[in-house]
Amino acid sequence: MSSQSIVKPQSQSYLNMPDAGGHFGNYGGQFVAETLMVPLDELRQAYETYLKDPDFLKELDDDLKHYVGRPSPLYFAERWSQRLGGAQIFLKREDLNHTGAHKVNNTIGQALLAKRMGKTRIIAETGAGQHGVASATVAARLGLECVVYMGAEDIQRQAINVYRMKLLGAKVVAVESGSKTLKDALNEAMRDWVTNVDDTFYIIGTVAGPHPYPAMVRDFQAVIGREARRQILQQRDCLPNRLIACVGGGSNAIGLFYPFLDDADVAMTGVEAAGDGLATGHHAAPLCAGKPGVLHGNRTYLMEDSDGQIIETHSVSAGLDYPGVGPEHAWLKDTGRVEYVAVTDKEALQAFHDLTRIEGIIPALESSHALAQVAKVAPAMSRDEIIIVNLSGRGDKDIHTVAALDGITV
Amino acid sequence: MSRITQCIELLQSQGRKALIPYITAGDPVPELTVPLAHALVQAGADIIELGVPFSDPMADGPVIQRASERALEHHVSLRQVLAMVREFRQTDTKTPIVLMGYLNPVEVMGYGAFAKAAAEAGVDGVLTVDLPPEEADQILQELKQYAIDPIFLLAPTTSDERVKKICRVASGYVYYVSVKGVTGAGHLNAEAVAEKIAHLRQLTDLPIGVGFGIKDGASARAVAQAADAVVVGSALIGKIELNREDHDTVVREVSALLASMRNAMDTENTNS
Numbered sequence: 001m002s003s004q005s006i007v008k009p010q011s012q013s014y015l016n017m018p019d020a021g022g023h024f025g026n027y028g029g030q031f032v033a034e035t036l037m038v039p040l041d042e043l044r045q046a047y048e049t050y051l052k053d054p055d056f057l058k059e060l061d062d063d064l065k066h067y068v069g070r071p072s073p074l075y076f077a078e079r080w081s082q083r084l085g086g087a088q089i090f091l092k093r094e095d096l097n098h099t100g101a102h103k104v105n106n107t108i109g110q111a112l113l114a115k116r117m118g119k120t121r122i123i124a125e126t127g128a129g130q131h132g133v134a135s136a137t138v139a140a141r142l143g144l145e146c147v148v149y150m151g152a153e154d155i156q157r158q159a160i161n162v163y164r165m166k167l168l169g170a171k172v173v174a175v176e177s178g179s180k181t182l183k184d185a186l187n188e189a190m191r192d193w194v195t196n197v198d199d200t201f202y203i204i205g206t207v208a209g210p211h212p213y214p215a216m217v218r219d220f221q222a223v224i225g226r227e228a229r230r231q232i233l234q235q236r237d238c239l240p241n242r243l244i245a246c247v248g249g250g251s252n253a254i255g256l257f258y259p260f261l262d263d264a265d266v267a268m269t270g271v272e273a274a275g276d277g278l279a280t281g282h283h284a285a286p287l288c289a290g291k292p293g294v295l296h297g298n299r300t301y302l303m304e305d306s307d308g309q310i311i312e313t314h315s316v317s318a319g320l321d322y323p324g325v326g327p328e329h330a331w332l333k334d335t336g337r338v339e340y341v342a343v344t345d346k347e348a349l350q351a352f353h354d355l356t357r358i359e360g361i362i363p364a365l366e367s368s369h370a371l372a373q374v375a376k377v378a379p380a381m382s383r384d385e386i387i388i389v390n391l392s393g394r395g396d397k398d399i400h401t402v403a404a405l406d407g408i409t410v
Numbered sequence: 411m412s413r414i415t416q417c418i419e420l421l422q423s424q425g426r427k428a429l430i431p432y433i434t435a436g437d438p439v440p441e442l443t444v445p446l447a448h449a450l451v452q453a454g455a456d457i458i459e460l461g462v463p464f465s466d467p468m469a470d471g472p473v474i475q476r477a478s479e480r481a482l483e484h485h486v487s488l489r490q491v492l493a494m495v496r497e498f499r500q501t502d503t504k505t506p507i508v509l510m511g512y513l514n515p516v517e518v519m520g521y522g523a524f525a526k527a528a529a530e531a532g533v534d535g536v537l538t539v540d541l542p543p544e545e546a547d548q549i550l551q552e553l554k555q556y557a558i559d560p561i562f563l564l565a566p567t568t569s570d571e572r573v574k575k576i577c578r579v580a581s582g583y584v585y586y587v588s589v590k591g592v593t594g595a596g597h598l599n600a601e602a603v604a605e606k607i608a609h610l611r612q613l614t615d616l617p618i619g620v621g622f623g624i625k626d627g628a629s630a631r632a633v634a635q636a637a638d639a640v641v642v643g644s645a646l647i648g649k650i651e652l653n654r655e656d657h658d659t660v661v662r663e664v665s666a667l668l669a670s671m672r673n674a675m676d677t678e679n680t681n682s
Contacts, residue, residue, distance in 0.1 A: 021544060034576075
């Protein structure tokens, strides 16, 4: 199949994707049931209109500043850099956002769009619960009805986030089908949307799904990279040598990478979850160990068996536990612009403890994957080189998981 | 002329409407699928839609999701589904078979290899739920080469412009999804459906099948007044699920429900 061939970026820029049909080379697109095609087109039109509308952009900027707390700091992790003995490491502090992760950048944007489109009900899928909490938060803020779909397995594992969503007024629906995890929650949210499409806006939490979601979520998250670029120029008067971010669906990574894609001297690494190790098969690393296929409305790299059935993933981090990845990452991998690697549960946990003890910052387990990759490459780099790593979320939500792994009952 | 077109034209010449049952291949067990398909023909099926199980059936309601899960417990693959069609064709060369499913299993096999294997097995049409015409150029070429009809869905949300675009590439029949929602959902509003079909007929000459919300003789009859074909899925799967431990009862119950629809549809046609 031609999905293996590589499409070079148009006019030597990486910023012109996707095409009109939502394709990033052979990836992306709109693979959904007919009922959703017209609603997706309405969404695309609204998104294209409002992203050029000064009123909308002002409302978005105001909310990002006063409600989310942007810009998030770019923090020089001096002690950790010294300890690793190589590159200077800067942390983009998305963990300091309201609700504790980058997810809210996107839910604010989509919820404001929902309001402009006259939708009164929002739905979302969630794995670890971060996107669910971020969706429930903006729904409360805007007075919209909110339903969050969450796999029954994940509900067991993430009781605190489930309660947070309920406190915020959201209805959390347990998904009992399939593997009862994030991918099944996404299926169920799609089923809700197809049924209630007249009054409902579906807030997808990552850069996956049918067009326009991958591009729209990227555009809402690109504030991360725009700020980081400005901040490093202010602080060091140069661009970084390397950007590093974890990749589940890939929204925090694309948010950091996108504004730097045409800076040829800035290298980029996306870090997937290797779980117990790529060789064991127990992982969530479709870019490193999967194949192209079609799931959840787009063509991308997937974890699938030889019959084309989607297989279950494993990661200590629920937010990375997803069998697909955003189609733009699939394209960036094939073009070679971004390198993708994978880090095991064990390596991520080590980085979790290191950052906590050395810098006094408790990172999310998702972000800890990116930090583990920093620890691998920084020592071999020179002291005048710079790494920016996206600290995409805070680790409070993971305290129970880490304690249990360390044999401690909290 | 394809087997599907021949079938529907013959029925039209008799003043009858096509009855199209859907079952998921491999549900409740792989060895029951071919006998069940033959029984459906006995009970009055004109065309059979055979579901290819998929791990993530995004457009299906709980009844068909569970059918897919039961089939996947037996690891029923697309290749096995094609083997079932081949077995069915050994004794039935007349009844058209439409494969219905999601794109990824086809994508993994490869469009060319799939179209060739499907044609050799005796498949007449392919309905890929998550493949709108915008993404279908490549597979359409392959299906055309092997004379397999691409069946597409039309939805209540589909604009006139899209209806025309879809019907330009569809053949055999088009399948009008009568409610916004997933399979097995919602109430059928026969009057609204009749109005919609009258409108669709101004946009296409293709036969129009209607599905979603058809569960008994009365709803089948109501839809058959306006449509060329009546598709029934979840109601039959419900019978399979209820009796899944007793295969004889599955065949008997499913056949009885389909026969009651057949009778209701044909009776109405005689009277009108």
